[in-house]
Each structure stands twice: as structure tokens, then as C-alpha cells.
Amino acid sequence: MLSHDTNANGPKAPGRRIRYELLTIGDELLLGLTVNGHLEFIGAQLGARGIELRRNVTVTDDAEDIAQQFRESWERTDVVIATGGLGPTCDDRTREAMASVLGQKLVFDPAIEQHIRDRFALFGRKMTSNNLKQAMRFEKGDVLQNANGTAPGLWVEQDGKVLCMLPGPPNELQPMFTEQVLPRLARLGLVLDREAYVQLRTAGVGESLLETRLQPIFDRHGSKLGIAFCAHSGHVDCRLSSPGGEISFAEVEAIAAECADLLREDFVCYGNDSLAKVCADLLRSQEKTLSVAETATGGLLANAFTGICGAAKFFSGGCVCYSNDSTMQLLDVPECLLMQHGAVSAEAAVAMATGAAEKLGADYGLAITGFAGPCGGSNENPVGTMHLALHAPQGVWSRKLSFPGPRATIKRRAVNSALDWLRRELVRAQTGAVSVSKQQGVMQ
Amino acid sequence: MLSHDTNANGPKAPGRRIRYELLTIGDELLLGLTVNGHLEFIGAQLGARGIELRRNVTVTDDAEDIAQQFRESWERTDVVIATGGLGPTCDDRTREAMASVLGQKLVFDPAIEQHIRDRFALFGRKMTSNNLKQAMRFEKGDVLQNANGTAPGLWVEQDGKVLCMLPGPPNELQPMFTEQVLPRLARLGLVLDREAYVQLRTAGVGESLLETRLQPIFDRHGSKLGIAFCAHSGHVDCRLSSPGGEISFAEVEAIAAECADLLREDFVCYGNDSLAKVCADLLRSQEKTLSVAETATGGLLANAFTGICGAAKFFSGGCVCYSNDSTMQLLDVPECLLMQHGAVSAEAAVAMATGAAEKLGADYGLAITGFAGPCGGSNENPVGTMHLALHAPQGVWSRKLSFPGPRATIKRRAVNSALDWLRRELVRAQTGAVSVSKQQGVMQ
Numbered sequence: 001m002l003s004h005d006t007n008a009n010g011p012k013a014p015g016r017r018i019r020y021e022l023l024t025i026g027d028e029l030l031l032g033l034t035v036n037g038h039l040e041f042i043g044a045q046l047g048a049r050g051i052e053l054r055r056n057v058t059v060t061d062d063a064e065d066i067a068q069q070f071r072e073s074w075e076r077t078d079v080v081i082a083t084g085g086l087g088p089t090c091d092d093r094t095r096e097a098m099a100s101v102l103g104q105k106l107v108f109d110p111a112i113e114q115h116i117r118d119r120f121a122l123f124g125r126k127m128t129s130n131n132l133k134q135a136m137r138f139e140k141g142d143v144l145q146n147a148n149g150t151a152p153g154l155w156v157e158q159d160g161k162v163l164c165m166l167p168g169p170p171n172e173l174q175p176m177f178t179e180q181v182l183p184r185l186a187r188l189g190l191v192l193d194r195e196a197y198v199q200l201r202t203a204g205v206g207e208s209l210l211e212t213r214l215q216p217i218f219d220r221h222g223s224k225l226g227i228a229f230c231a232h233s234g235h236v237d238c239r240l241s242s243p244g245g246e247i248s249f250a251e252v253e254a255i256a257a258e259c260a261d262l263l264r265e266d267f268v269c270y271g272n273d274s275l276a277k278v279c280a281d282l283l284r285s286q287e288k289t290l291s292v293a294e295t296a297t298g299g300l301l302a303n304a305f306t307g308i309c310g311a312a313k314f315f316s317g318g319c320v321c322y323s324n325d326s327t328m329q330l331l332d333v334p335e336c337l338l339m340q341h342g343a344v345s346a347e348a349a350v351a352m353a354t355g356a357a358e359k360l361g362a363d364y365g366l367a368i369t370g371f372a373g374p375c376g377g378s379n380e381n382p383v384g385t386m387h388l389a390l391h392a393p394q395g396v397w398s399r400k401l402s403f404p405g406p407r408a409t410i411k412r413r414a415v416n417s418a419l420d421w422l423r424r425e426l427v428r429a430q431t432g433a434v435s436v437s438k439q440q441g442v443m444q
Numbered sequence: 445m446l447s448h449d450t451n452a453n454g455p456k457a458p459g460r461r462i463r464y465e466l467l468t469i470g471d472e473l474l475l476g477l478t479v480n481g482h483l484e485f486i487g488a489q490l491g492a493r494g495i496e497l498r499r500n501v502t503v504t505d506d507a508e509d510i511a512q513q514f515r516e517s518w519e520r521t522d523v524v525i526a527t528g529g530l531g532p533t534c535d536d537r538t539r540e541a542m543a544s545v546l547g548q549k550l551v552f553d554p555a556i557e558q559h560i561r562d563r564f565a566l567f568g569r570k571m572t573s574n575n576l577k578q579a580m581r582f583e584k585g586d587v588l589q590n591a592n593g594t595a596p597g598l599w600v601e602q603d604g605k606v607l608c609m610l611p612g613p614p615n616e617l618q619p620m621f622t623e624q625v626l627p628r629l630a631r632l633g634l635v636l637d638r639e640a641y642v643q644l645r646t647a648g649v650g651e652s653l654l655e656t657r658l659q660p661i662f663d664r665h666g667s668k669l670g671i672a673f674c675a676h677s678g679h680v681d682c683r684l685s686s687p688g689g690e691i692s693f694a695e696v697e698a699i700a701a702e703c704a705d706l707l708r709e710d711f712v713c714y715g716n717d718s719l720a721k722v723c724a725d726l727l728r729s730q731e732k733t734l735s736v737a738e739t740a741t742g743g744l745l746a747n748a749f750t751g752i753c754g755a756a757k758f759f760s761g762g763c764v765c766y767s768n769d770s771t772m773q774l775l776d777v778p779e780c781l782l783m784q785h786g787a788v789s790a791e792a793a794v795a796m797a798t799g800a801a802e803k804l805g806a807d808y809g810l811a812i813t814g815f816a817g818p819c820g821g822s823n824e825n826p827v828g829t830m831h832l833a834l835h836a837p838q839g840v841w842s843r844k845l846s847f848p849g850p851r852a853t854i855k856r857r858a859v860n861s862a863l864d865w866l867r868r869e870l871v872r873a874q875t876g877a878v879s880v881s882k883q884q885g886v887m888q
Contacts, residue, residue, distance in 0.1 A: 030483070030487050035480075039474070039480055059499055299748075299762060306855075307852065317774065323760050329804060329805075330804075411751075
């Protein structure tokens with residue numbers, strides 16, 4: 001983590017680590033009714049700017065709890081970010097609690113009132129008087145505009161520290177954070193004014209093997225290069241940085257490019273794009289189309305592609321076959337094939353992939369058939385077995401994989417494997433390399 | 445929230461509220477790499493047993509941070525639940541930090557060592573010596589067995605308080621919590637030994653209208669009846685309880701049954717079953733089958749059903765149509781219909797629902813076609829417009845709906861609406877009531 005030793009513009013003396021705490025407010029979080037997504041979002045946003053969030057405290061809507069916790073956090077930190085409790089109802093007590101700790105007055109702001117009235121007018125709704133509570137701001141403080149809701153964010157610089165209060169709904173909080181809070185923090189030298197690291201996304205290689213392969217590159221830079229790995233479902237990320245500032249950011253980018261070259265097809269992309277998004281970009285740039293067919297993953301594979309805006313440009317459609325009858329009817333798979341080999345077999349997967357491509361007139365057909373469990377399965381194909389098949393302009397191949405875990409995990413892993421296989425074939429098609437699927441025959 | 449005034453068996457004096465704090469430990473949470481799902485799970489589990497979690501603090505893996513936070517939490521609460529940091533590596537420092545605050549020794553437990561060795565043997569892996577760190581427990585404390593991993597949970601009763609330490613992986617933590625932690629807490633009178641409330645799940649009615657309709661029933665019981673509403677995407681839950689213990693739990697159940705009767709088809713189920721699960725149970729009990737067809741929701745509707753184990757019993761399959769060609773090929777929808785009305789139209793939805801049912805030989809066909817945005821849409825059918833159609837043994841109907849929000853939200857809402865529509869028709873088929881779809885004609 002960076003300590004921002006190089007930036008002395010902020011209210012903090014340079015050379016020491018800046019402490020951030022996140023205060024998430026709301027009974028619904030503690031009752032388990034809502035996931036605390038703010039921690040994930042703000043933690044990642046700060047991490048990308050070189051700050052490790054030091055602590056997150058979730059408290060009830062009780063004014064005393066809020067004030068007590070804020071007092072503690074304010075004493076020991078440089079920046080407190082608070083979320084929630086800015087609404088119009090009587091259980092929204094965050095403003096008052098913070099004001100009492102800061103010894104500040106809350107004042108009525110006619111500009112905020114106008115914003116609230118405008119929003120109600122826009123949606124043709126009637127404003128009730130309790131909404132005017134949201135027009136209160138700190139006497140010595142700023143307002144953060146809310147383009148997606150009524151409650152503005154509030155910003156206070158006091159005692160050499162910053163308090164930033166954000167509304168709870170994620171669609172209001174997130175753009176406010178990236179568009180207004182981060183630039184303000186950067187101006188004060190409290191976050192980096194650029195990304196803190198370069199992220200390489202990889203697939204098909206475990207964390208430890210990945211480290212071993214990249215070690216020769218890392219060794220050349222010693223401790224000057226910051227390296228962090230993070231394994232996810234379906235991919236592993238590697239983040240490179242310059243924690244002490246001894247390597248320039250351009251040099252970190254060059255090292256990352258060297259790693260990407262070395263990893264060849266195991267390198268997916270820089271940043272955070274999903275495997276499906278990377279496949280989509282490759283299909284679009286090659287002007288190719290795709291259709292899918294699936295049994296056990298039951299719509300999850302299709303949904304990975306249809307989650308992308310404009311998917312109709314490359315995605316023709318998909319079939320979810322949950323009976324032999326549907327496989328025969330939708331994909332023209334012959335009954336005798338299903339009778340002889342079963343619906344969970346390499347032969348069925350190949351017939352489904354080809355059927356999907358031919359029936360829907362697509363260049364590529366991707367199929368998954370298997371047993372997601374916990375019930376079902378056979379001796380030959382126990383729960384977790386998945387046959388994948390890919391029909392491509394160059395040929396058609398299948399592979400048999402096996403995944404442990406509960407139903408939802410098996411479904412997700414099978415989809416990730418299918419996406420990564422398609423991605424590799426599309427990369428090879430682009431570079432003119434020989435298909436690895438072809439080299440290795442039917443089974444891999 | 446209950447205060448357990450009635451139970452004096454525990455170490456706490458009766459008549460005061462029991463304070464719980466959750467301490468979640470791990471850099472990965474604060475860096476936004478992992479969602480803090482423990483808060484959601486444990487908050488909900490405690491809530492169901494009458495306890496409102498008072499605070500959740502997430503700290504780094506730094507031993508000093510852990511110890512400092514635990515000291516604060518231990519002083520002001522009755523029960524501290526801590527998660528994470530029990531692994532075998534050098535950044536797992538939770539045991540030592542807690543021991544220093546409690547003034548306890550850590551001792552080596554040969555029984556835990558045997559458990560760890562057995563698990564490694566089971567998976568045919570080699571145990572490294574650092575794993576033996578996980579065999580340390582508090583000198584004066586108990587061990588919670590871990591059926592799904594190596595690190596046991598740890599349990600300490602000291603100073604009239606309880607500390608419970610749980611491993612971080614959810615598949616290890618969750619069964620340990622429900623099977624071992626809750627029964628122990630109940631024996632000490634620190635949670636109720638039964639559910640704290642009856643939950644009615646409803647759909648199709650907003651929170652405030654729901655309250656208005658149920659108010660006559662609530663009024664008869666005054667403040668003796670605890671009432672809480674919670675709106676989710678697609679359904680609203682209403683929880684009934686007896687906060688002061690003045691109404692017996694059997695009576696609360698009777699009141700809930702009265703509410704369910706009054707709500708008729710707007711009542712979905714008791715507890716937490718999803719709309720898809722309720723539809724699945726209805727289809728299975730009526731021995732009917734279902735197939736689906738979808739454009740914009742792109743596999744999400746099919747996936748709602750295939751997420752249920754044994755779905756092949758009632759679910760025939762689904763088509764994801766992302767081009768006119770696929771709609772024609774897969775569902776035999778005539779080209780002239782698509783040319784005349786467009787793929788996003790009531791006519792197309794009806795043809796898709798009927799095509800899905802007939803082609804796949806199912807009793808019911810459910811279809812969704814629309815624009816999920818943010819790109820696409822037309823003047824007549826702007827982004828967010830969804831045409832739904834239901835082909836049932838009694839007839840076929842369509843309805844046009846409009847949903848605001850980003851792409852993923854529109855997809856989810858459209859699927860929820862379709863599921864609820866199907867559920868209502870299945871309930872009516874079961875009770876022999878006239879289909880409301882039929883009564884109201886094509887548009888609703």
C-alpha cells in the first residue's frame with residue numbers, strides 16, 4: 001500500500017500513512033436484509049488509488065450509536081467516509097449525530113431545497129414536508145450534488161481531517177464517489193491522482209503456478225516492484241505497483257506488458273473485464289457470431305453473454321435443453337445418439353454445439369451438458385461432470401471436465417471454463433495460431 | 445427486537461438487552477476483493493432468533509488492529525463473534541490477538557491435530573508443518589468441530605461473556621454456526637430456542653398498501669404484536685412477532701395465517717422460498733410441466749428454474765432468442781408475424797409462449813420479450829418495456845410492463861414479474877378459481 005510520501009499538498013504531513021475508516025449506517029445491514037456492498041465498492045475504489053481502508057464499522061440507525069462510533073473513528077483517522085441515514089424519515093439521524101460530534105450547526109440550504117423540488121417535479125410526485133430535512137447541511141462544509149436522488153452528499157474539512165457523508169442507495173453513492181469524492185481527495189493529496197497499480201487478468205493457471213512463471217521478470221526488480229495476486233472464480237488477477245515510488249508508473253506498465261507477453265493466451269486482459277466481455281469484444285472485432293446450448297448450466301451461459309449491452313450484434317441465441325425431447329426438437333440432435341450415448345456425453349455435447357451453430361446460423365456454437373447435482377449423476381458421469389463442446393469454423397471439439405462443490409458453484413465453474421475455452425480459440429483465430437483444441441484432439 | 449426478558453438461564457441477568465458484536469477479519473474485505481457475506485448470514489440468523497446484532501467491525505489482518513478492536517468490543521458487549529484469520533499462514537493472527545486480550549494461554553490440542561491429519565489424508569494431500577498452528581486452542585475454552593475444513597472454531601466463556609471464533613470460508617462457517625453455535629447460545633439463554641417471528645412472503649403489493657390491507661388484523665392486537673416489513677426485488681416480507689412475550693408464539697402463527705387468508709393470491713409462502721421455488725412446488729404437485737422463451741432477459745428466466753435441484757421433473761427447457769432467425773427456427777414463430785409486429789410485441793410474446801409449450805411438449809409456456817437497454821428500444825417500446833405471455837392449458841394471455849433502472853435491474857424485474865404471474869395462475873388452477881388473466885383480457 002502506498003503512503004503518499006510524495007504528495008504534500010493535502011492537510012496531512014507527508015511521510016506517514018493516511019488512515020481511512022468507512023462507517024456504514026443502517027439496521028438493514030445488521031439484520032442481514034441487505035448486503036454491505038458499500039464496503040466492497042469503496043474498498044476497491046480506494047485500493048485502486050493506493051489507499052488501504054483501515055476499518056469498516058457498521059452501526060444501527062440509533063443516533064447515540066452513530067455519534068459514539070463517529071467520535072472514535074474521527075479521533076484516530078484522517079478521513080471518515082459515512083454512508084446511509086441521509087433520507088427524509090425519522091430513522092435518518094446521521095446528520096444530527098455527526099453535527100453534535102463536530103460541534104457544528106446544521107443550516108438550511110435553499111439551493112438543496114430547489115434540487116429536491118425539481119426532482120419531485122421531474123417524476124410528477126408530490127413532495128412531503130419531511131423531505132426538507134434533506135436540505136440541511138453543515139454550516140462549515142460543502143455539498144456533493146446528487147444527480148440520481150434527493151439527498152445530497154455532505155463534505156466537511158475540519159481539524160486537518162475530512163468527513164464525507166454519502167447517501168445509501170448504490171446508484172446515488174457510486175457516481176458521487178467516483179465523480180466528486182475521489183477528485184476532491186486527490187486535490188488534498190489524500191489519494192493518488194492516478195491508478196495505483198496495473199492489473200493483469202489471467203485464466204487457466206492457478207495462483208502459485210502463475211507466480212512461478214512470472215518470477216524471472218519479478219526477480220529483475222526486487223522489492224521495488226509491488227506484487228499482489230488474487231484468485232477469483234474463473235480467473236486470477238495479478239496487480240503490479242511501485243510501493244516506494246522507485247519505479248515510474250510507465251515502467252510498471254512496461255513490466256506488466258512483458259508479463260502479458262510471457263503468459264500468451266493465459267493473459268485475458270488488463271483491468272476488470274469479464275471473460276464473457278472479452279469474448280464479446282473478440283467476436284465483434286472478427287465479425288463472428290455465437291450461439292449456445294446448455295443442459296445443467298440452464299441459462300447461465302446464455303445470460304453471461306446477454307448481460308452485455310448490444311449482445312445481439314454477436315449473439316444469435318441459446319437453447320436450454322432440460323429433456324431429451326427438447327434437445328431433439330430445438331437442436332435436431334438425433335434420438336438414436338441420445339439413446340446410445342446419453343444426454344450427458346461428449347457425443348451429445350458435440351451434437352448440441354453443432355446444432356446450435358447450424359440451426360441459428362452462427363459461426364461458433366458452444367455447448368455444455370452435465371450433472372450439476374446434488375441429485376442425479378451416473379457411475380460414468382458423477383455429479384460435477386461436465387462435457388463441453390465447441391463448434392468453430394475450423395472444426396468441432398469436446399472436452400470432459402469435473403467440478404466439485406454445490407450446485408450453484410458447479411454451474412458457475414462450468415460456464416467459466418466454457419467461456420475461457422471460447423476466448424482462447426478466438427485469440428488463436430485472430431493471431432492465426434494453430435488451435436490447441438485441434439492439437440490435443442477430442443479430450444483435454 | 446426481543447430482549448429475552450423471559451429467559452434467565454444464561455450468564456446474563458434477565459431483563460436487559462443482550463449485546464452482540466460481529467468482528468470480521470481480513471484485508472481482502474477492506475480491499476473490496478470479497479463481499480462481507482458473513483454480516484448478511486450471521487445478522488439474519490441472529491435476527492431470526494430475536495437478537496439484533498449491534499455492530500459489525502471489519503479490521504485488517506494486523507494483529508494490533510485485531511487486538512485493539514476486540515478489546516473495545518469485549519468491554520461493551522455480551523457476545524463477540526469473530527470470523528476469519530484462523531488459517532495456517534503467517535497472516536492468520538486472530539488466535540494470538542484474542543488470547544492476549546483475554547489473558548489466556550494457547551495450548552496444543554492433539555485431537556485437533558488428528559482431525560487435520562485425517563482431512564489431508566482424505567484428500568490425499570501432504571500436510572505442511574504450518575498447518576499445526578490450527579491445532580492451538582484456548583487453555584480454558586472449547587473447540588467447535590469443522591466438518592468441511594481443517595481449522596476448528598473456538599469457543600470461550602469468560603467474565604460472564606462469550607467469544608466465538610469461526611473460520612472464514614462460508615461453507616465451513618455456516619453449518620458450524622447453525623449446528624453448533626446457535627444451540628450453545630440458546631442453552632445459555634443468549635438467543636431464543638425457536639424462531640423469533642413468522643415471516644409472510646408476499647408479491648404484487650407495495651409495502652404501504654400491504655400495511656393498509658393488514659391493518660384491521662394488526663389493530664386487534666395493538667402494541668403486543670411486533671410488525672416489520674421489508675421490501676425486496678420482486679417481493680415484500682412481513683414479519684410478525686411477540687416482542688414482549690404477551691402473545692404466545694402459537695397465537696402469532698394464527699395471526700399470520702389470518703393475514704395469509706386475507707391476502708389470497710398476494711400471499712406467496714411462509715419463510716424464504718423464492719418465487720421460482722414456489723412455482724416449482726406448484727408445478728410438481730399438479731404434475732404439470734413448463735418451458736420458457738425469452739429475448740432480453742437472455743437466460744435469466746430459465747436459470748431461475750434450473751437453479752432448483754430436480755428441475756427436470758417439471759422444466760422441459762428454454763429458448764434464448766437473440767435474433768429473428770432464432771425465434772423463427774427454435775419456436776416456429778412465423779416470419780410475417782415478426783415483420784408485421786416486431787420481435788418486441790404482444791403478438792411475438794404470445795407466439796413465443798405457445799411455440800415454447802408446443803415445441804417442447806409442456807403444459808405451460810412462459811415468454812418474455814423486450815428491451816433491457818441501455819441501448820436499443822423504439823418510440824412505441826422504449827428501453828424497459830417488456831411484453832410477457834403465458835400459454836396455459838386454459839388459454840394464452842399477454843401483458844405489457846415497463847421497468848426503470850439499469851440493464852441488470854430491468855432483466856431481474858421482468859423475470860420476477862413473469863414468475864409471479866405464473867405462480868398466480870398455478871394457484872388458481874389448484875383452487876379452481878377463474879383465471880384473473882382471463883378476466884382482465886390481454887392487457888393488465
